[in-house]
Amino acid sequence: MVYPPKVAKEPPLLERGPIAWVRRNLLSSPYNIAFTILGLAILYMIIPPFVKWAIIDANFVGHSKADCTGNGACWVFVKEKLNMFFFGFYPHDQIWRPELVIASAAALGAFAKFVRGLHPFKLLLIVLFPIYAFVLLHGGSFGLPMVETSKWGGLLLTLVIASVGIVLSFPIGIILALGRQSKLPIIKSLSVFYIEFVRGVPLITVLFMASVVLPLFFPEGVNFDKLARALIGITLFEAAYVAENIRSGFQAIPKGQYEAADALGLSYWQKMALVILPQAIKVTIPNLVGTFISLFKDTSLVMIIGLFDLLAMVTVTANDRDWLGMDTEGYVFVAFVFWVFTFSMSLYSKRLEKKLDTNNK
Amino acid sequence: MAEQTQTQTETPREAQGAPLPETKEDKKAIHPLGEPIIQIEKLNKWYGDFHVLKEIDLEVKKGEIVVVAGPSGSGKSTLIRCINRLEEYQEGSIKVKGIEVNNDVKNLKEVRSNVAMVFQHFNLFPHLTILENLTLAPVWVYKKPKKEAIDTAMYYLEKVNIADQAHKYPNQLSGGQQQRVAIARALCKSPDIMLFDEPTSALDPEMIGEVLDVMIKLAEEGKTMITVTHEMGFARKVADRVIFMDAGQIVEENDPETFFHHPESERLQLFLKQILNH
Ligand SMILES: Nc1ncnc2c1ncn2[C@@H]1O[C@H](COP(=O)(O)OP(=O)(O)O)[C@@H](O)[C@H]1O
């Protein structure tokens, strides 16, 4: 018995299209219908009033509180205080310096995307960039007036802390994760102790320790920069979380990968750097980005040791006698800026994941 | 490509136009067995309290093809993994080309540059392309110039009939193709000895042939091979010796014809009945 060949045809119409999607996802059962209605009701209660406040009734033009007449948001305040939100107490006439740093960072990013692979010139630029940024921001050489770190604030400070924290905690986290995997008992237990200790302590405590305890180790009279103390605290804190992320990545790597690398003759470091870590980091990118996003938001805690990040600038600017009572606008604006950054990070991680996915490409 | 590269790599016989040997006797005439290249003496290994290898004595000559068979869990993998020290052992000695296989770093390096391994589950590196899989060790471990490493890699990919896939990633290939890539990767460091651990048992039936063909070609070119497999056809065609392991020891050892048709020990008779009747 031989059967004639059959032609593939389209699935039935009911299974496809937007109506089918709504039926399947929003109205599939009485519970589902109830939740859909509840959800719509909540959205209806929140969105129209917010849009009315933030856009329809809002004031955009003017230069002082007196220009804000309607019932809506007074975005004039944010507009007038934009430099404070972005750069804190950085001297007005020097603001071109952080602006130049941010523009250079963007240019470097574009360049790095343009030049593929590990081109030596690109690596050199990336390595030199932090030095360049520090010289430009801090000044005191090349004829630039010095701007002490206590004057840095707002989004600038948030970005400095977050990027230094991310860039430095990454290699330290990798080393800790390798240490935790090590066969040498002393290295292993030191790594475990460090990771578990730090993860058991809130960031505020670490920041306090960094700001109060750290100076005790320095000879009297040596004034150790407050920002540097915060950076050390945050980096060491974050490294423990990065280490745990990477360890979970290690666990996803089959034993056969280690064996194949060994059998080919790779040394421990070659095996880790060329075979295991690239794969471990790849599977752990979503977690890593989650960690970095929370680090980005946690930078606000530096407020308690007297640094003024983006969030702290709300209190500062809304305490201005000419602008009393503008906290709401400040918080909404700051929340929006935070969201723009964290959401971009999350989008970037999705893109990166896709790009690095070598399965069934 | 083959013509360009044969001056750089070991010059294989078939590239010089010599015909491949038709029979095992022909092959022996072209590649007579050489000096002992692997010497295992009184090898004992335990996993905790479990005595997994018991007093193993085994000598393999240069150019010899040894097939290891035996029930699952009898210690076949453990034995060949001791040879390139993926496993440590507690008693006895293993020598590869006269070099003691122990925890001396220099010895280990030397041994691993002479011994290559092909695994049941291929173990290709999924984040690297096929070509990168092949050039990784030559470039980083053996410090070959990149261009030379690529030429050698392409030569071996051609040899396993897969050069057209060089820029794909392992997961885009079928099982049989991946295993052929794994063989090419193992060959890239020009090892004297190839270890195969059940290279076809994770493959769909229609892909077993293409992998065995590559292995047979290698055998006929005179490579020293130890292969754990139950593929009787392969053993009959190229093996000089078949070894039967059970419960951590070598129970019987014979030429393939005797091994499969006139097994002496009862345990081997039982085993053959089981694998032939399934
Ligand atoms: N890492 C290990 N730890 C403990 N026991 C093991 C380990 N690896 C293998 N074994 C045991 O050793 C025995 C031999 O294993 P193996 O050499 O893989 O057998 P084969 O390859 O012949 O199937 C089996 O009983 C297995 O359960």
Ligand SMILES: [Mg+2]
């Ligand atoms: Mg096995």
